[in-house]
Amino acid sequence: MMLERGLVFMSDTRTNAGLDDISTFRKMAIWETPGDRSITLMAAGNLATTQAVVSLLDERSKSPGDRAPSLLGVPSMFQAARMVADTLKEVIAQHADTGQRADSTFNATLILGGQIKGGPHRLFLIYPEGNFIEAGRDTPFFQIGETKYGRPILVRAYDPKMSFQAAMKLLLVSFDSTLKANLTVGAPFDFHCYEADSLCTGQTGRVAGDDPYFLSISQGWGQALREALDMLPDFKLGKDPSDA
Amino acid sequence: MMLERGLVFMSDTRTNAGLDDISTFRKMAIWETPGDRSITLMAAGNLATTQAVVSLLDERSKSPGDRAPSLLGVPSMFQAARMVADTLKEVIAQHADTGQRADSTFNATLILGGQIKGGPHRLFLIYPEGNFIEAGRDTPFFQIGETKYGRPILVRAYDPKMSFQAAMKLLLVSFDSTLKANLTVGAPFDFHCYEADSLCTGQTGRVAGDDPYFLSISQGWGQALREALDMLPDFKLGKDPSDA
Secondary structure, three states: OEEOOEEEEEEOOEEEOOOOOEEEOOOEEEEEEOOOEEEEEEEEEOHHHHHHHHHHHHHHHHOOOOOOOOOOOOOOHHHHHHHHHHHHHHHHHHHHHOOOOOOHHHOEEEEEEEEEOOOOOEEEEEOOOOOEEEOOOOOOOOOOOOOOOOHHHHHHHOOOOOOHHHHHHHHHHHHHHHHOOOOOOOOOEEEEEEEOOOOOOOEEEEEOOOOHHHHHHHHHHHHHHHHHHHHOOOOOOOOOHHHO | OEEOOEEEEEEOOEEEOOOOOEEEOOOEEEEEEOOOEEEEEEEEEOHHHHHHHHHHHHHHHHOOOOOOOOOOOOOOHHHHHHHHHHHHHHHHHHHHHOOOOOOHHHOEEEEEEEEEOOOOOEEEEEOOOOOEEEOOOOOOOOOOOOOOOOHHHHHHHOOOOOOHHHHHHHHHHHHHHHHOOOOOOOOOEEEEEEEOOOOOOOEEEEEOOOOHHHHHHHHHHHHHHHHHHHHOOOOOOOOOHHHO
């Protein structure tokens, strides 16, 4: 999510190979050179694909001697998005070549955001085809994976001026709605709040499913929703004998 | 939606054959014999299929002499659901036979609810395969079509004791969330409030997209959501310089 004061990233940690085979994996990766750049990547889709992408990007960034460009070397966030997109496309192509026919099985979608010295903080959504779009005023946040259940509250409550604390609350409420509806989304949630122009990784952490704050939000939100609905005027039916 | 005091049905009216080809069709049909039964059917999916199903059920109910059973003749809501399910399966099979290979193209899903003298009011979800499930205490409402965006508020705010007026408000809020996210869902909305044991059609009507009440709900709900979120405590970050 893109805010005036920075970027807020949140990802769940559940992966599944069927309803009877779920596990917990980190879906967020961060690369930084303090004082120069901080880049965060979140992934949804085929785990083998997304892990391969992260590993490839990681290896490159750790072998500066290598001729291959690295996330720690690219001059701009746009170039970073390009590199990540190419890597994603490449990995998917490799998997698709080795046997399985091209369908969505190996696909993955990525969210990349951060800031590189000399440029603003930017946020990108990267498609499996290797192309990508950037968040702007009209679309200031991206969702990947199971996006629908949690979207209405984001659309309604997002405010570019909101604090990191309020943004974290909003994202947890959004995830909570999804959690209640889709078993393939699960706590804990990893987060990173990147402060604009800090050029270094900001606050990161993990919110557990039994975290007291998360539980209070989850319960409080249900109550708050019911109260909000009660505040709205009821629909007027011509006559409703059952309400005599 | 199943309430203690009856059933509330609501359907949108938008159909599409691609984003550039949308139109308005009624997706709700009602059969009744006052004093004996009132049966409501709502449809989602292939319009040709659902219209064929309704027409077939209609013809049968209008030719009592016909040996084929009719919705106005069946002894119970379970038998009604069975008849509708068989009709749906039959129509899909016919379409599938005539050329196109079996995929979801001709599929449709139905919600059937009502009451027949001697039995309680019941609510069924009918699948394209011709089988169906019934709403109970644990799952007191069904959604078909684009179900995800509007689900969280239903799950959170549903109350079996709620009035028809409150239920209508809840359903309009739920539809509004979907409306804002999916172009294939659109006003006006048809509704029917069936009062338990009345054994006749209750209040029916259509809520237009520019209906003052609907507009006030739509705007009021956004505001109410933001206020509800504000009421919840913010997430505590160790330190957030940007909030100095």
